[in-house]
Amino acid sequence: MDIVFLAFILVLSIFLGFELINKVPATLHTPLMSGSNAISGITLVGALTSAGAEHTVLATVLGTLAVAMATINVIGGYMVTDRMLAMFKKKEGASK
Amino acid sequence: MNMDLLVNLSYVAAAVLFIFGLKMLGSPATARKGNLVSAIGMLIAVVITLLHHSIIDYKWIAVGFILGGIVGAVVARSVAMTSMPEMVALFNGFGGIASLLVGWAALYGPGIGAFSLVTIVLSILIGGVTFTGSLVAYGKLSEKIPGRPLVFGGQRIFNIALIIGIVVFAVLFGLNPEVSLYLYIVIALSALLGIMLVIPIGGADMPVVISLLNSYSGLAACAAGFAINNIILIVAGALVGASGIILTQIMCKAMNRSLSNVLFSGFSAVSSGG
Structure with a gap:
């Protein structure tokens, strides 16, 4: 793909990332960190792609390891974030 | 060709869901829904990628999914609420090493030009730093290693030498991609740099460091995206990288610390002794 095009996408995404986060209450710092970590x-x-494209044996091995590691990050990340946020909700409900 | 279009359109949808998810995560009323929205984005991106024609063999993908899924789910369910920050650090480390491996595997893919080589080295470098840095952060928070700042004489000089070493071997590898030894040295030095960046930081500053490492893992994914020409990796990685930096800054302010103080703690000889 065109490098200039990709660079454009990169720059716009970075600006968007900067703009998305503002005035986050302190209690949400850790869940937000955890949620973006999952992303x-x-x-x-x-x-x-690396694990399934059958380029070379080494690429498949590296790809398979990468799939396992990244899956831990994704599944664990979203589940932990959800657990944290669920706890907040309960606390709020109890104090009401 | 049609399949490519479908895949890329789905990536646009996934990117939109990530953006809304992040936005919603920033407000207490919508945070939990935001996390779900971003998870749906991830699911779409993964499922549609599996349908792409470049994927021929699903056997090893399944192995990776099952292994990673079981470990991730069991750990996420069993961990105590009080040890959440260190869990985030640990998961973040796995994301970092995954980006390192993706970059490494991209070396054996088709069409490796000078630009791809640079981005491959970047994803390996940032991924390696994220991995070991996160592991040290995890170790410190879970008290598997001492939480106090570890500083020693000549630390600054050692770190600068380390960075010069990384640059030298990265350039050597870029010029001679067939010499794997240079690559292994870059991987080893990046791993060492991750450790060196986090050990001088005290336990109380750890949440800020984890947030910073989270930002790094986004950048690593972004670099891996350039290495394999994948837009969703670039977009999602850049989003996490940028929002992670901002979040780090917000957390620093909340703790009355300056970002540069945390960032360069290994370089400025701040032996707070704490």
């Missing part, structure tokens, strides 16, 4: 597991998509 960085998107590297799983890249890992799938």
Whole structure:
């Protein structure tokens, strides 16, 4: 793909990332960190291609390892975030 | 060709869901739904990638999914609420090493030009730093290693030498991609740099460091995206990288610390002794 085009996408995404986060209450810092950490597991998509494309044996081995690691990041990340946020809700309900 | 279009359109949908998910995560009323929205984005991206024609063999993918899924789910369910931050660090480390491996595997893919080589080295470098840095952060928070800042004489000089070493071997590898030894040295030095960046930081500052490492893992995914020409990796990685930096800054402010103080703690000889 055209490098200039990809660079454009990169720059716009970075600006968007900067703009998305503002005035987050302190209690949400850890869940937000955890939630965005799960998104960085998107590297799983890249890992799938490496593991399944049958380029070389080494690439398949590396890809399979990458799929396993990235899946831990994705599944664990989303589940932990959900558990944290569920706890907040309960606390709020109890104090009401 | 049609399949490519479908895949890329689904990536656009996934990117939109990530953006809304992140936005919703920033407000207490919508946070839990936001996490779900972003998870749906991830599911779409993964499922549609599996349908792509470049994937021929599903056997090893299944192995990776099952292994990673079981470990991730069991750990996420069993961990105590009080040890959440270190869990985030641990998961983040796995994301980092995954980006490193994706970059490495991209070396054996089709069409490796000068630009791909640079991005491959970047994803390996940032992924390696994220991996070991996160492991040290995990170790410190879970008290598997001492939580106090570890500083020693000549730390600054050692770190600068380390960075010069990484640059030298990265360039050597870029010029001679057939010499795997250079690559292994870059991987080893990046791993060492991750450790060196986190050990001088004290336990109380750890949440800020984890947030920073989270940002790094986004950048690593972004670099891996450039290495394999995948837009969703670039977009999602850049989103996490940028929002992670902002979040890090917000957390620093909340703790009355300056970002540069945390960032370069290994370089400025701040032996707070704490």
